[in-house]
Every structure is written in C-alpha cells, then in structure tokens.
Amino acid sequence: MRERLHPLDEFRAMRTLNDKGDDAETIAAVFGTTAAVVTQRLKLASVSPTLHDVYAADGMTLDQLMAFAVSEDHERQEQVWDLGNHGYTMAPRFIRDRLTEASVRAADRRARFVGLDAYVAAGGSVMRDLFEDDDGGWLTDVALLERLVDEKLNAEGERVGTEGWKWVTVSRELPYGFQRGLREIDGTRPELSEAEQARVDAIHEEAGALEDEWQDMPELPEEIEAKIDALDTELASLVERPLTYDADELARAGAFVTFDQRGTLLIERGYVRPDDEPQVEQEPDPVTGEVAANDAAIEPSQPGEGSRPAHPAPSDDSDEELVKPLPDRIICELTATRTVALQDAFAQSPSIAFAAVLHAIVLSTFFLASRESCLGISVNRAVFAAQAPGLKDSPAAKAIAERHARWRDRLPKSDKEIWDALQLLDGSEQAALFAHCAAYAVNACWEPAPKYDNGRTSAHTIARRIDHAHVLARTVGLDMVAAGWAPTVENYFGGITKPRILEAVAEAKGPQTAGLIEHLKKDDMAREAERLLADAGWLPEPLRTPVIDDPADDASSLPAFLADDVDQTADYAVAAE
Template structure:
C-alpha cells in the first residue's frame, strides 16, 4: 500500500506590536544596497507595509518563549518602521503584520534570512518604465509620480521616454539582447521604422556603441548649434512646424533639427530679406550665400569708405554705457562669481559699445552704384555683410567718366535700386563615401581629394614663404632670370610672380578657417591698413619704408604667387595643363617647401574623417594607421565597417604626425603599398597619369 504524500504546513501569520520585535543578529544583509531606509520609510508612510515581516519567537535559557520576536527576514523594513517610530509618525505599539515560524523549527534562522534575500526576483526595468506610463495614463503627473517614488521629475521623463521606443526593440531589451544604454540611445528619434532599421544594421556587429546608434539616427539632421540654426533661431524653426530631436539622457547642445529642407528654406528667406534691406542702400549687386568660399573677394577692388562721425546722441549713449559698466564692475569687484542678471547686463553693454564703435562706413553714391555686397552668415550665426566690392567689368574708365560727367551724375542720382541677388545655398559637393565591398585593394587617391589637399598645402607654403623674406627674394629672382634670359624656359612654374593669385575651384569645407589662411588674412589686413588710399602716392610710400619693412611686404606679396596645386591633366593633351606641367609645378613646390622648412603637421593639418579618412578606401585607411600608429593598431580596426574604421583611425592618428602622400616632402616616408601597379579605375571614370619623382598616386573617384 502506497504511503500518502505528507502535506506542507505554512507558518501562521498574526499582528505583533512593534515594540515586541527585535532585529535578529543572524540577518545576512550587512551591506547597504537599493532604496535607502529613509525612502523606504517614506514609502511605508504613503502606502503602508506592503510585505509582512518574517519572525521567530525569542526563547529564554530554558527554552520558554519570552514574548519577544526576532526578525531574520525583513530587516530593512524593520529599520524603516523603527525610523518612523523615532520620528513619532508611528506608535511603538502599532501592530505589525508578521509571518511567525516555529521557534523549534529545524531550519536555521540564517538560512531563512539568506533565502529571503536571494530568492526575490527584482523588477525588470522595462516593467518599471511601463508602470510609470500606466500611472500617468491614469491621471498622475510626472511630478506626482516623482514624489511618490522619491526620484526627480527628470528621471520620470527619461523612463517614460524609454517606453516610446519601437515595441520590437523593447522586446529585444526585455530579452536581454540590448543594454539599457543602447535603448536610451534609440530615444533620440521617434521614428520606429528608422529605429528598427538602425538596429537591423548594427545587431550583427560586435561593436554597437550607443554613440553609433545616436549618430545613425541623426545623420540626416543638423545640430542646433549649427550657424544656420542659430541664424534663423530654433524657436522660429519650431514655429514654422519643424521638429527637433532631443536626447534626455546626454547633453545634446540643443538637440538636432530634423527638417533640413525647412531649415534651408528659412535660411534662404531670412538672408534674402536681409539682402533686400541692404539693397535699399543702392548697391549694384548683392550676392547671398550661407557661406562663401575662401578668397571670394580676390580680384575685386574694395572701396575705402569713411567712418561716420559720432553724433551728440551717440557720445551721450557711449558715456552712459561706460558709466554703467564701471559701476557694475565696481559693485561686484569682490564677488567670486557675478549674478546671472549682472553678467547678462554686462554682456549687453559690451555689445552696445561695440555697435557704437563699429559704425557703418559711408560710401560715395557714385561708388555705390558700381559696387556690390556679399551677404552671408558668420560662424556664430550672426549676419555678415561685406560692402563695397567692385568687379573688374564694373570699373568706370577715366575716358567715360570725363566724357559726360554730368550725365553720369544724373544717372547716379537716379540709379534704380537693384533687386537682391540670391545665391542658392548648396549643401552638396561631397564625394560619395559608400563603401566598396567588392574591391578593397589600394586604389589611387581621387583627383578631387588631391586637389583639395594641395590647396591647403599651397596656403601653408604661402604662409611659410611670407615668413622667409630672403627665400622669397631668391624665388622671385629665380623666376625673373628665367623670364629675361632666353636660354631659360619658364613653363608652368610654381612661383607665378605676376603676381597672379591662384583661386581654389575645389576646396574642402573649412579651408578659410585653417591656421595658414587665418595667418595670411591677418597679415593682409595689417598691410592694407597702412597702404595709402591714393595709388599715385603708393610709390613714394614704398620708398619711405625701411629695408626690413620692404622685404616683409615683398615676401607677403610674393607668397600670393605660390601655386602648389595639383590639377587633373587632359590625358589627350587638349587642356591648358599637361601631366608634365603638373609634375614640374609640384617639383618646384617641393623645392620651396624644403627651403622654407614647410611641415604640414606644424601648419595644423591632422587627418580627419572629413578631410581624408572618410573619403578613401578601407585599404587606404588601414595603410595610414599602419604607417602612423603601427601594425598592432591596424588589428584593432581591420574588422570594422568603413565609417567606424574611419572614425577610429582619426582617433589613432590624431597625434602621430602622419601625412598622406600629397602633403609630404620628398624624403618623408612614402606609402610603400602605392608603389606597385595602380588598381583598376572605378566604372565610368578616368585615371590620370602618375606623377614621377616622389610620385603622388592620383586617380579619378
């Protein structure tokens, strides 16, 4: 006969006055973790004791019950109740729900304490997020939820934002196939389809960092810190119906503007409105663009306007501003930090004083009628208006001026105000960076990239030559001899002593902000300020200069003749530039580079995703890292996708001083992998002939 299964008997439960309870010394919890005792006490005060305590009777030396009960499981709840008693928010004799086990139970009290702590299953974070959402849907505000669970309102907003991620991705997170940090990154966008596309692209990669997720979700957006957004104003963009992506979990510097076409339209409209205001001054032409390329005023005559005198009202305003500035600074001279309102007011005063000091120039009406204006956006988002530039075709000859001066005066007096000319803002022009997965061999550098790189090298060489008057004299003298003596042939020289300034038809973004360009511009403005306005007085002024000053000015002017630019030659010889001519130009440029001690690293060039690494093949990227950082660094990135590889390569090469071939001088390390036969050109493009001698390997993209 089979024996009956013995039934389990559960411990009884009853209410025990709190002052009859004592904390067991066998409680295994020794380290503080989780919600604090204070927060737990607040929760009990709000919601009551949700979970009973587990207790055992305390026995005396003879094994009799003493009327006290020890608490082996629920020690934190006991201490929270104890805190409430000390705060006189709870009577010490208040009955506490308890589960009472047998004092003579064979199970050790330590085992009970351990089991109670390790067998509990913590709430999954996603369940908490969804519970917060349920509370809000039932009428609780974010602030009320925050107060109920002792967190900040920002924490509640963050956790509620996590529930807005695609349900499919939430299921992935619930299955522990995605980290919380990755889930947080997906909240940047509300587009569930795009979120799922990004996860599909990354889930099989071993490297799917949160920053990559954010970058992919915002790759078609514009930072709120962008000059165009600052020019239009984020509020105006949102008023026009534009959406802004925000990151609640990291500093997003204002977020991302999602509707780029709308932003471009608002920029164009505001620029055009500003240009129409300037057009009322009577200028012949106005060019409008969000950003003009470096050298856009070269070849144009700049009018020398006169500064308007300060009116009595201007003098009074300036003095009042200075007095207020002195007073505020004196009042807070001893303060470690200025109050926000005072700091803001001082900033306003500085801007107002700057506006008074930088008064607009006044131009002759006849000059205005033949000159124009460039309207653009400064780097800080403010409007930039460059007035008074005369094109060569708009210059009025002396004969025409004297033939009918009175008629010209009438014409000027009745000049119609031209409409503002709006230049379409282009955001294109970048080389396709799509990864070539089929042929990953070393390919020749794209012609456009080499031209852009040598444009920056030309600027750096100009700046270096301008700092070396003796070398500049020698270079110009060398060119003069080749021009004067028939035994020499001057053909496509690097030193174009005309002096004919070379423009850069192809240039990477930000060329005007490179150190060499800034140094040249500052020097140029300094000399312009000293030159006489009347051309007839220029000769005598030059004679009056000391020899050292003449040499410095000579070197500055001579530097504008430097042309170290690579150009794609017509392979059939039908163009103005041949492969032999380019080779000769670059050879001479290298000679100047050696003589001046040109170092593109010292000139400020660093390999970045934008200027090199993101525009060449993976093999080129790996070769750059191999040369600059070593083979061991190559093994860290050779498995990455091209975009990730380029970004990591930028970090690895940041302080190595590595340069691509077009920026090196002969004798510097050369990419050995490029010395063999060049790879096949890409479909539909041509490959230029290689340049001999410290060859730069070139090919069409």
C-alpha cells in the same frame, strides 16, 4: 527579503501613470524622486520594446539604453543595435552618432543663422538628449531648415540691395579669395550725436559698475548676464554702424551677403569689379605734351641693334626755326638706351633691387592695376580650379587674411606713397612683407592636363610644378595635420569610391579595421571612415610631402645668405637711402 524592482519595471510603471493623465510632479511624489528624473525615465520607457527585452535580459547596459533614447524611431533604433552583430563596439557615443546622423546639430551654422525659435515656429522639430549635454539638440527636418536658410539669406540680400549698390551677391559660403581682382572702396563711419555719445558713456559706466560689483563671484546670476548682454547689444548698435560711401562709388560697387561659422550674418560692402571702373582718359606724354597715339611703325628692338629707319623722313626746311616735339621714334630709342643702362646699374645694387621688387609686388598685392612701378613684375596669384568646402575658414586661410589685414591697415591708402613708406620699414619688416606678398604666387595645385597642347600648360609642366612644391614644402616644414586637415565625408570620403575608402582605413588602421566596414553602403562607409580616422593623422597622397633619403640631393638647399631665414635676409632687404 523584498527584491528591488528592475529599472525597466519602474520605467514602465511611470509610463502607465503618465498614460492615465498624471504629470511629472505627481508621478515624482509617488516614487519619491524629482520631476526631472521622471522625465528621463519616461524617455527611457519610449525606447523600442525589442530593445527593452534586450535590456531586461542584461544584453545591454543602462548607458546604452539612454543613448537609444535620443531618437523616437524604433525601427532605426533596432537597425543600429543590429550593427553590433557585424563586430561594432556599441559604445553610447557610437549609438548617438548613428541615430542623429540624418539630422543637423543645433550648433550648426545654418541652425544658428535661422534660429531655433524661427525653425520651431515654421513647424520643425528638435531632438533632445536628456542624459547628456547635447548643445541644444538636433534639428530633424533638414529640408525645412535649408528652405529657411535660403529665405532669410535672400531677404537680407534684398535689404542690402536697397542701400543703392549696383549688385549684391548672396551666397551661403563665399569662396576663398572672393574679393580677388576687385577694388575695395573706402567708407566713413558716421559721427555720433551728442545724445548718442552720452548714451555710450553711460553704457560704459554701467557695465564697469556691474563688473566691479560681481568680479569676485565665481558665477554670475542669469539676470546679470542678461543685463550685460543687453548692454553689449545696445553698445554695438551705437558704435558699429554701417559706413557711408560716396554716391558715385556706391553706384558702381557691390556687396556680398553670407553668414559665418557662428551663424552670424556677414556683409562685405564696397567692392568694384574691373568692368565697372570709370574710364580714365589717356594722360598726355610727359615729353611731347600730346596724347600718345598707337604707332604701328615702331617695332621692339634688342639692345645693341640698330633701330634707325633705313630711309629717314625728309626734313621740312620751312619749319627749321620752330622747336617741334621730339619724334616718337627718337624718344623710344633714347629711353631704350636708358633702360639698358638702368638694368645694368640695377643688377649691381642688390639692396635696391630687393626694395624695387618689394615695391612692385606690394602694389600688385594691395592695389588693383597700379602703374606706379617701372618693373614688369607682379604677383600672379594661384587660381583654384576647384575648392574644398570651408577653405575660406581653414586655419591657414584665416591666418593669411589676418596678416593681409594688418599690413593693409599699416600701409598708405595711396599707391603713390608706397615707395616712401617701404623705406621706413626695417630689414626684417621688409622681408616679412615680401614673404607675405610672394606667398600669393605659390601654386601647388594639380590640374588635369588638356588633351591637346594649349601653349599654357601640359602634363610635364604640372608635374614639374608639383615636384618643386614638394621641395618648397620640405624647406618650410609643411605639416598638413598640424595645419588642421583631417579626412571627412565632405572633403574626401564622400567623393571617392568604396575601394579607396577601404584602402585609406586599411593604411591608417590596418586591414582588420577596414574589414569591419566592408559590408556597409557607400554613405555609411564614408561616415564610419571619417570616425575611424578622426585622430589618425592620415593624409591622402596629394597632401603628402615625399620624404627623400639623402638631404644633399634635395634642391631645397639654400644659399648661405638665406640659411638663417629672415635674420640674414634682412641684411639684403635694406633699401637705398
């Protein structure tokens, strides 16, 4: 009986022929297989000889050997294999993760932004996995990739700057709320010429014909997919052209240049900083017809207190026949009296009060420095002293941005028209808009209390804020795991100490699991903790909502009229006719 060759002997035999100059097709003919199989076998033959010996002695499986073939660094291969002596389960996925941890996936936003062709042309190398779908592989020269990202991003910033903007901010990742406090100017989309419109119609017709022809096919041929992609690209270049802006507005506004999670260039144009706003001349007083001047003699008074001067100003008998403007003090006193009366009437009209507060916070949320409301109410947005990476792209941040965009498109462009527009909304719509605007004021942020009292915040104030945030979280049923948060090296483990990492793993997976990574260095320990807790649903204490034993003791109990959420709130949201 003839015994079959050990796979390792076959790998080595193929490598011997390859070293002699035979190509994959020639070797495939000798062994009666395909060139693709030969390429894979040659890759397996390039693994460390030490690991070959382990495989020959049946110390590892073929799947494990294939996982080691993803890297050509024999020393690193052997280091990863030695981890098995410390109790690690040497699953193929674990091996691949360890061998590729110092590289960047081709699907990474940075790699997509630069492009694999540009990276390779600059001298970069790509590590591929011939045995599994690797989604394009891994880029091994991280320093080169970072340099190419900066060069391309800065070049795009310079190109946008030639459009005439006053300033251009270039950033790899714009923080959440980057446009806060800025006024967005309106632009117009250039009209298509007759020739361009004709081409758009032709593209639609051609794309429709292709869709009708291939709609019953389970898979499109590559040439058809390429043709459809080309049509989509051409159509986008015709339809999605940059907006044009007023020259004066363009000269005082700026733009942000970055790229998104798909590696697509993202340009946010047309934002005006408060310091660049044109100076508005003070309007004449509607009563006197004169420009109001600062009157240092007028002091605020409380309702019911006398505000007449102890010594009235002497009258000028010679001017008795002239109708002079009312004195400033008289106007202040009369309007103060009217304000108190209006406050009392306002308090007795809950539906109108709701509409007025909604009007005020809509102006504060969608219009910068609007003065169209007489209510001293605005949305004081939470200020983040520090932001976790990727906050802008979190599911919650995207949901808020999409909701804001929907309301912005629906509301009038002028703040003078907002009041009338709000009256056209039904009760549930008003309540939904109210909740959206009010949400910006929610602040559950902890911050280090100043050593000395600054009159703004203290440890007690911060603690009370966090306590009420817990009440609110319980009321709305906040679930940070469902919101998409999971501990990673970037957002948690990379910024804490080793004992804290071990504590987290022990709490989520048990002390025995924590003991398996106790010997690792900090960086390796952080990466292992991320892997172990990926699907554990574990949260660090600042993200947890404390559970109370007796719901009756919770301050989150709602009044009866709010117990059914929006449906009941809507009854109070109907604006006055």
